[in-house]
Amino acid sequence: MNIFNRKSKCMQSRYSIKSGAGFTLVELMVSMSIFVVIMLLVMGAVLSILNINSKAQSAKTAMDNLDFALESVSRTVRFGTNFHCGLSGTLTAPQNCSSGDTSLTVTASDGSLVTYTVTGGALTRSVNSGTALALTSPEVTISNIKFYVFGAPAYGVDYLQPRVTIAVAGLAGSANKTITQTSFQLETTVSQRKLDI
Numbered sequence: 001m002n003i004f005n006r007k008s009k010c011m012q013s014r015y016s017i018k019s020g021a022g023f024t025l026v027e028l029m030v031s032m033s034i035f036v037v038i039m040l041l042v043m044g045a046v047l048s049i050l051n052i053n054s055k056a057q058s059a060k061t062a063m064d065n066l067d068f069a070l071e072s073v074s075r076t077v078r079f080g081t082n083f084h085c086g087l088s089g090t091l092t093a094p095q096n097c098s099s100g101d102t103s104l105t106v107t108a109s110d111g112s113l114v115t116y117t118v119t120g121g122a123l124t125r126s127v128n129s130g131t132a133l134a135l136t137s138p139e140v141t142i143s144n145i146k147f148y149v150f151g152a153p154a155y156g157v158d159y160l161q162p163r164v165t166i167a168v169a170g171l172a173g174s175a176n177k178t179i180t181q182t183s184f185q186l187e188t189t190v191s192q193r194k195l196d197i
Contacts, residue, residue, distance in 0.1 A: 055173065055181075055182065058139065058172070058173040058181075058182075059172045059173055059182040061139060062137070062139040062140045062172030062173055062182075063172055063184065065136055065137045065139065065140055066136060066140050066168070066172065066184070066186070068135075069123050069135035069136045069140075070166065070168070070186070070188060072125070072135055073104075073116055073123075073125075073135075073166065073190075074188065074190045076106050076108055076114050076116075077104075077106055077164050077190045077191075077192065078190055078191075078192065078193045079108070079109040079193060079194075080106035080107055080108050080109060080114070080192065081106070081107045081162075081192065081194070082094050082106065082107040082152075083095075083104065083105075083106055083149045083152045083162055083164060083192075084104070084105040084106070084149075084152070085097025085100075085101045085103075085104060085147055085148070085149040085152070086101040086102075086103060087101075087103050087105075087115075087117075091105040091113060091115070092105075092107060092113065094152035094153050094154070094162075095149065095152055096149050096150060096151070096152045096153065096158075097147065097148060097149045098148060098150065099148075100146035100147060100148045100167070101146065101147055102117060102118060102145055102146065102147070103115060103116065103117035103147065104116045104117075104147035104149070104164065104166075108127075112127050112128050113127070113128050113129065114126070114127055115129070115132075116135075116147070117132070117145075118142050118145045119132055119134075121140075121141040121142055121143070121170070122134040122135070122136045122138075122140070122141075122142065123135045123136045123140075123142055123145065123168075139172065139173060140170065140171075140172055141170050141171045141172075142168060142169070142170040143169055143170045143171065144167075144168070144169040144170070145166070145167070145168050145169075146166070146167045147164060147165075147166055148164065148165040148166075148167070149162070149163075149164050150162070150163050150164075150165075151163060161191055161192060161195070162191065162192040163189055163190065163191040163192070164189070164190050164191075165187065165188070165189045165190075166186075166187065166188050166189075166190070167185075167186070167187045168184075168185070168186045168187070169183075169184065169185045169186075170183070170184060171183055171184070172184050
């Protein structure tokens with residue numbers, strides 16, 4: 001046997017392709033199953049993160065709207081006079097309400113009579129007993145609101161500076177997507193800016 005033949009056989013054995021090399025059907029099925037399971041877990045996590053983000057964005061938008069509505073009420077109370085809690089009696093006469101009521105009437109700085117109440121889950125505002133217009137968007141559903149009025153009578157009757165506490169509870173988020181709704185409870189106190197002397 002000469003040297004060239006020996007080299008040739010070594011080369012053939014080193015680079016020869018074995019028949020039957022590769023993956024079996026069982027190995028392919030197991031690897032594909034593991035891949036599918038991992039992808040399902042990853043997709044579940046991604047969808048969960050997307051739902052959480054959607055809920056957070058919905059709640060933020062709704063809470064921004066509610067903040068705007070409460071700021072509007074606060075501005076009217078701050079510069080207003082003659083706070084009347086509830087709808088009973090003369091609305092222009094000051095009336096305390098330590099146990100709370102679902103409506104508040106204030107004489108605004110321009111002399112108009114402004115009434116705040118909840119109608120159909122929305123905080124509404126009516127001027128001079130006119131049409132009640134919603135201050136909150138449909139993404140905010142108010143289930144409970146209470147106005148507490150303290151120090152409404154004129155100075156000399158109670159010697160207190162008039163103040164209104166507003167407690168609001170409800171749901172923020174689209175009513176069509178209950179999974180993205182978030183419950184909230186807010187409370188704020190606003191006092192009349194003008195000294196009650």
